[in-house]
Amino acid sequence: MKRILLTLVAAGMLFALPASAQLIDEKDVTVTMDLQPVLQLEMSTPNQIEFVFDNINEYYAGITQYAGTILKVSSTVSWDLYAVGRSNGTNGPEFWDQVIDYGNSNINAIPDLPLSLLELRQAQANNGATAAAATATFADYNQAFSQAAVPSAGNSLYVNGGTNTPPGVDGKYIAGHSGTAAPGADAMPGGSYLINGGTASDFYYAVDYRILPGLPAVFPMAADADGATFEDIVTVNGLGSYAEPGVYTMYVQYVLLEDQ
Numbered sequence: 197m198k199r200i201l202l203t204l205v206a207a208g209m210l211f212a213l214p215a216s217a218q219l220i221d222e223k224d225v226t227v228t229m230d231l232q233p234v235l236q237l238e239m240s241t242p243n244q245i246e247f248v249f250d251n252i253n254e255y256y257a258g259i260t261q262y263a264g265t266i267l268k269v270s271s272t273v274s275w276d277l278y279a280v281g282r283s284n285g286t287n288g289p290e291f292w293d294q295v296i297d298y299g300n301s302n303i304n305a306i307p308d309l310p311l312s313l314l315e316l317r318q319a320q321a322n323n324g325a326t327a328a329a330a331t332a333t334f335a336d337y338n339q340a341f342s343q344a345a346v347p348s349a350g351n352s353l354y355v356n357g358g359t360n361t362p363p364g365v366d367g368k369y370i371a372g373h374s375g376t377a378a379p380g381a382d383a384m385p386g387g388s389y390l391i392n393g394g395t396a397s398d399f400y401y402a403v404d405y406r407i408l409p410g411l412p413a414v415f416p417m418a419a420d421a422d423g424a425t426f427e428d429i430v431t432v433n434g435l436g437s438y439a440e441p442g443v444y445t446m447y448v449q450y451v452l453l454e455d456q
Contacts, residue, residue: 233273249409266402267450274383281355282358282447305441315353315407317339318402333423344410349420350423414439
């Protein structure tokens, strides 16, 4: 009987331990997160896009290089995308570089060809220019190339004289636009072509190129940033002027930047 009694007492003492006797030890770890803004522009294009004009039909109708450049955007912030014409400046920052002169000594043959004579056409409209489109004559490069007999500034390349100045509210953007009229009204939201619709999204652009010299070669589609003033050779240099035969080079720079 004593053994049984001792066992019961021990069990009772075990269940009588107060809850406050639990021991706790705590340590903290500080976690820091650094969200760096990411702007990523992927470009697929040949190293060199060539336009060779060696017959009359090409001078009159121009030459178009379809889908010469593919642009793919990924961004964590609101963004704008624009194109700008640049050269090495041998003929000035607004003009193509003349690499070869075919020896035409006619005083009316002009070697200073405006960078804006190059025309672009993007495969889909700029859906980030809702506010700015009301003030810009051409908010993007989405319009069809104009016929030779109907000069249009709708696709002429933006040129900024060798500076880093983006197009203004009256200039062309591929996506987004200048200004801050309202949140999201002039910019593209963060996202990526990888998860936001692929080739049919606002993060993917196919760009066509066209050069139309005309007869004579005066490049009637060349125009300033907002399309208000044409920069063709006759307008700038007078009647009888035309492009000097030769080989010319320039390059197009695509700029992806955070919307401000």
